[in-house]
Amino acid sequence: MPATSSQQVSGEAPGVILSLLRYWRSSLLVVLLCAALGFGVSLLLPEQYVATAELGLTDPRGSNIFTQGGGALPQDLERYTARQQSLVTSARTFERTRERLDSDISVDELYDRVSVSSAVDGVIDVHARGSTPEEAQDVANAVTVAYGEASRATVRDEVARAIAAIEESREEVIDDLRTAQRRLEADPRNALLQEQVDTTVDQLNALNQRVNEIQVNGAAFDDGVEYLLSARRPEEPSEPQPLRNAAVAGLLGLVLAGVVSWIRADRHRAADEGDAPEQVLGSPMLGAVPDLRPTEDLAALSDPASAAAEAYQFAAASLQYLFRDGVVLVTSAGRGDGKTVSAASLAAVAARDGSRVVLVDGDARSHGLTRRLLGPAGESSPGLTEVAAGSVRWQDVVGTVSLAEGVVLPFVPAGGDAATLASLFRTQGMADAIAHLRETYDLVVIDCSALLAVADVASLATHADGIVLVVSRGTPLKALEAV
Incomplete structure (x- = not known):
């Protein structure tokens, strides 16, 4: 059936921006309502404070604790920093933190309230949330002290493992030395046996020296903390932030308004410009x-x-x-x-x-x-x-x-x-x-x-x-x- 029109029309639904402009009053109302809701809800939320302490790590590359005898700590500073971040938020550290805090806080609560970040390799920022400025400050400082204790224990374990590995080699060298000495006693004029004994003695002395170095460096490395900047009492709460939440809610309202406006525009597509009558009716346009x-x-x-x-x-x-x-x-x-x-x-x-x-x-x-x-x-x-x-x-x-x-x-x-x-x-x-x-x-x-x-x-x-x-x-x- 042929069709004629007093005006050509458009068959495609308008874009989101055009839909927002078309229904700008209702869209603006949705955005304002969402922003007001976000602002109002923020005022009802309890205040939260965040205190931050800073840990400066000792560079592990300056100590042979981690290279002698198969030590497990990484030599790469980036990897070492990542490992120590995990130690800060470990159950081992949080158990020690609980002992230092005069409260009934649980390990699970510490997992929820403590976080770490590192903007620079070798530096760890410890963030702690609390309902009061004092609580946030106490938790952050307690975590850093507990980390030092846990890190010191870890270093001692590494020292012990490194020495244990050297002791295995030392026992083998001692056995070789005893065997060489017995053979030399049976043949005192054998120059080759004498040289073997001397070489084995040098190996044993080197191993003893390495053990002494590891012990000294382990004591010097201690907890691996180069410096500690204790957390200060926060002056302003970090949460809630009514203006920020209102802005976020307003943006979400804008998205919602865009979707609703687009649906409305799609449902109310009307004659405008284009060839929609031909598309909808499947008939030719006689004229405009x-x-x-x-x-x-x-x-x-x-x-x-x-x-x-x-x-x-x-x-x-x-x-x-x-x-x-x-x-x-x-x-x-x-x-x-x-x-x-x-x-x-x-x-x-x-x-x-x-x-x-x-x-x-x-x-x-x-x-x-x-x-x-x-x-x-x-x-x-x-x-x-x-x-x-x-x-x-x-x-x-x-x-x-x-x-x-x-x-x-x-x-x-x-x-x-x-x-x-x-x-x-x-x-x-x-x-x-x-x-x-x-x-x-x-x-x-x-x-x-x-x-x-x-x-x-x-x-x-x-x-x-x-x-x-x-x-x-x-x-x-x-x-x-x-x-």
Whole structure:
């Protein structure tokens, strides 16, 4: 079915930004409400303070504790810092922290309230949260002291492991020395055996020296803390932050408003610009007509040079290309879309071009076309409904409307009111009348009721060769989908 439109439309839903701009008042309200909610909730939250202590680590690369005898601590400063961060937040450290704090705080609570960070390799920042400034300060300082104790114990373990590994080698060297000495006692003049004994003694002395070095370096390394900056009493709470929370809530509100606006825009897509009617209806666009003022909506009938006449001229040419002759219904999805003006204008332009055209008012419920062309008195004139009922002949109801340049347009008024128009339009009388009009004229243009308002169009469609659907700017695309 071909379709003509008083304005082309767009089938794609607008983007999020355009949707926000379209519904900017409601979007702004959502953002402000979310921001106010975030601010209000922040005021209800308990205050939290954060105190930070700083640990400067001794560089492990300066000590051979971790290289002698298979020591386990990493030599790489970055890896060592990461390992010590894990030690700060370990159960071993937190158990010692509990012993230092005069409170019933549990290890699980310490896991929740203590965190660490490191912006520079070799430096660990210990952050502790508390409900009061003093509590946060005490926890942070207790953790750093407990870490020192845990780290010192770890260093001692590493020293012990390193010495134990050397002791294994030392026992092997002592066994080799005893064997070499026994063989030398049996052969005192053997220079090779004497050299072997001397070499083994040197190895044993070197191992003893390494043990002494590890012990000395372990004592010097101690807990591995180069310096400690104790936590200070925080002056301001870290939580809640009403302004920050309000800003975050406002951003979330903006996202929510964008989603809601986009959904609203998608549900209320309307005629604007583009080719949406063709996409929705699957029918070609006959033409586009500019917005007309009420005083010039029928200008195509009286002024062939008007913008309206030129626009309808193009639409009429497209219509006649599709239908050289036949019966065409002109309707719209809803009332007020300009179907009556379009029907009259299409018929007038086609008549002015020399076609034999008859214009029929098929909207007997509103008599809109009859009232526009014949005035209020024309509503009482017999017309289409009387022909359908068989009370008059179709020849008796055909009048004329004078157009510009002396052109006369045959016109059939709507006729009197009928209780059951839909069934009346399916009578044999209506079929005969349409058949006579089809034989007499090249083109029969019937102005019908709106499609979604009543069922009259469906009844008339059985007699038609095509339907022209008028779509005005602002028509919801869902209305077209319903068509």
